[in-house]
Amino acid sequence: VNEQRFLERVRDIVGDAWCRTSAYDRALYRRDASFLNADPLAVVLPGTVGEVRAVVRTCAEAGVPFAPRGAGTGLAGGAVPLPSDRRPISLSLARLDRILSLDPQAAVAEVEPGVVNADLSKAAAAHGLRFAPDPSSQIASTLGGNVATNAGGAHCLAYGVTSAHVLALELVDTGGDLHLLSSLAPETDGYDLRGLTVGSEGTFGLVTRAWLRLLPLPPETRTLLVGFPSVRAACEGVTDIIAAGAMPAACELMDATAIGMVEDYCQPGYPRDAAAVLLLEFEGLPGAVAEGVEAALAAARGRGAQSVSTAEDDQARALLWKGRKSFAGAIAQLVPEYYLHDVVVPRTKLADVMDEILRIVAEHGLTAINVFHAGDGNLHPTLLFDRREPGVFERVTAAGAAIVATAHAAGGVLSGEHGIGIEKRDFMCAVLSEDDLHVQRRLRAAIDPSGLANPGKVLPSPASCGDAPPSLVPEGAWV
Ligand SMILES: Cc1cc2nc3c(=O)[nH]c(=O)nc-3n(C[C@H](O)[C@H](O)[C@H](O)COP(=O)(O)OP(=O)(O)OC[C@H]3O[C@@H](n4cnc5c(N)ncnc54)[C@H](O)[C@@H]3O)c2cc1C
Numbered sequence: 429v430n431e432q433r434f435l436e437r438v439r440d441i442v443g444d445a446w447c448r449t450s451a452y453d454r455a456l457y458r459r460d461a462s463f464l465n466a467d468p469l470a471v472v473l474p475g476t477v478g479e480v481r482a483v484v485r486t487c488a489e490a491g492v493p494f495a496p497r498g499a500g501t502g503l504a505g506g507a508v509p510l511p512s513d514r515r516p517i518s519l520s521l522a523r524l525d526r527i528l529s530l531d532p533q534a535a536v537a538e539v540e541p542g543v544v545n546a547d548l549s550k551a552a553a554a555h556g557l558r559f560a561p562d563p564s565s566q567i568a569s570t571l572g573g574n575v576a577t578n579a580g581g582a583h584c585l586a587y588g589v590t591s592a593h594v595l596a597l598e599l600v601d602t603g604g605d606l607h608l609l610s611s612l613a614p615e616t617d618g619y620d621l622r623g624l625t626v627g628s629e630g631t632f633g634l635v636t637r638a639w640l641r642l643l644p645l646p647p648e649t650r651t652l653l654v655g656f657p658s659v660r661a662a663c664e665g666v667t668d669i670i671a672a673g674a675m676p677a678a679c680e681l682m683d684a685t686a687i688g689m690v691e692d693y694c695q696p697g698y699p700r701d702a703a704a705v706l707l708l709e710f711e712g713l714p715g716a717v718a719e720g721v722e723a724a725l726a727a728a729r730g731r732g733a734q735s736v737s738t739a740e741d742d743q744a745r746a747l748l749w750k751g752r753k754s755f756a757g758a759i760a761q762l763v764p765e766y767y768l769h770d771v772v773v774p775r776t777k778l779a780d781v782m783d784e785i786l787r788i789v790a791e792h793g794l795t796a797i798n799v800f801h802a803g804d805g806n807l808h809p810t811l812l813f814d815r816r817e818p819g820v821f822e823r824v825t826a827a828g829a830a831i832v833a834t835a836h837a838a839g840g841v842l843s844g845e846h847g848i849g850i851e852k853r854d855f856m857c858a859v860l861s862e863d864d865l866h867v868q869r870r871l872r873a874a875i876d877p878s879g880l881a882n883p884g885k886v887l888p889s890p891a892s893c894g895d896a897p898p899s900l901v902p903e904g905a906w907v
Pocket residue numbers: 460461495496497498499500501502503505506507521541562563564565568569570571572573574575576577578579580581582629630631633634635636756757845846849882
């Protein structure tokens with residue numbers, strides 16, 4: 429089937445308005461929030477699960493690949509329509525955006541994939557409930573994207589990442605068939621296909637419905653900002669606070685560059701004289717919250733904490749969080765672009781790994797900001813750059829590779845929450861053996877024998893695992 433005939437069939441299914449091929453429309457969908465991008469054959473936005481299935485069947489008949497897309501806030505190039513043998517369509521699930529049911533008694537929500545994360549918690553709050561995974565992109569990213577990347581968030585330290593909150597999924601496979609993975613019962617019969625699909629980054633097909641666990645809103649919340657004289661002291665503070673048994677619901681670290689940047693941007697009241705701050709939140713029953721705060725402050729003082737401010741009401745709390753959540757937007761004041769890493773290390777190695785990361789950044793003559801989910805050991809060194817500066821992109825990618833190698837050597841992994849996508853794909857050769865990769869490729873082929881679901885993502889080709897250093901930007905993707 430030639431491309432024109434294929435597109436005519438797709439238009440018959442979704443209607444002309446929802447199959448877009450103009451240069452302008454294709455440009456809008458060629459990238460996610462990373463700097464990777466590629467030109468789709470078309471942008472297709474089905475409005476029902478029936479249309480999704482029919483589009484996927486048409487792709488299968490024509491041999492056209494598809495790149496699933498939610499809100500396009502991904503940071504690993506997962507939704508980028510990377511060409512393989514053929515140019516994929518960008519297949520957006522954004523129009524499937526209904527909360528189908530919300531059962532307060534069972535604390536379960538049934539949602540379509542295009543529902544924006546924060547909208548679910550807003551709807552659940554009316555019943556004293558919330559959806560705990562709260563990526564910092566939660567006002568834009570979709571639940572389908574969160575499921576596909578197994579998203580994390582500030583409060584995932586206490587409550588677990590997305591996977592822990594997904595009871596069951598509906599998946600359209602590459603043949604267009606519909607599968608129900610798992611059920612509302614607390615256990616599964618047979619293999620846990622729901623668990624496999626969470627975090628599969630669109631390579632198994634399309635998530636078209638999810639049944640999500642909701643949690644009660646905490647009776648009490650205390651939010652504090654603790655200033656430290658060095659990044660090292662703040663990192664050691666994190667390890668000590670959690671080792672002391674004071675389990676915060678959230679424990680985020682921001683360094684001095686980030687503090688100055690968000691103060692200039694939205695004045696959240698962070699201490700400009702601190703080398704790092706920890707934003708700590710404790711939740712639960714009043715007595716337990718007070719005990720947690722006390723134990724955490726004692727541990728922090730043991731590492732030289734120099735200032736503490738506490739949010740006295742919801743407005744003050746929201747302002748402290750505004751500082752944390754607006755750091756990515758605030759970067760635009762300084763430079764046009766950034767490369768945000770997502771490695772994870774054991775929490776006890778945080779201080780040493782951060783020392784090494786700061787050394788790598790300096791060695792490459794770069795500026796970085798560090799704002800990260802410290803309690804989870806999930807680092808986000810964010811390298812700032814302006815590509816008009818000759819040679820800077822090469823230094824950014826070299827520093828990135830050194831950061832990944834450092835985290836791996838410390839017993840860490842490539843991604844805590846953003847996924848592998850295109851960006852970390854070739855690094856998989858360094859962290860998994862050829863035997864392990866072979867098993868992963870066979871698993872993927874068993875679920876998607878056609879290879880049409882998000883080709884080029886997550887798994888490197890056997891050829892790319894040679895002696896050559898990992899290539900950050902595979903052929904076909906533009907930077
Ligand atoms: C400022 C900022 C802050 C961020 N903070 C966090 C954070 O704290 N935690 C975190 O985890 N991430 C964070 N992210 C990254 C991003 O928001 C998450 O990865 C998010 O889960 C992506 O959702 P999305 O709807 O934008 O998905 P997209 O970017 O559109 O897609 C992401 C991946 O999911 C696949 N996909 C999307 N929808 C479906 C579907 N219905 N079925 C199958 N596959 C699908 C895509 O193919 C792609 O591989 C942040 C991003 C930004 C820009």
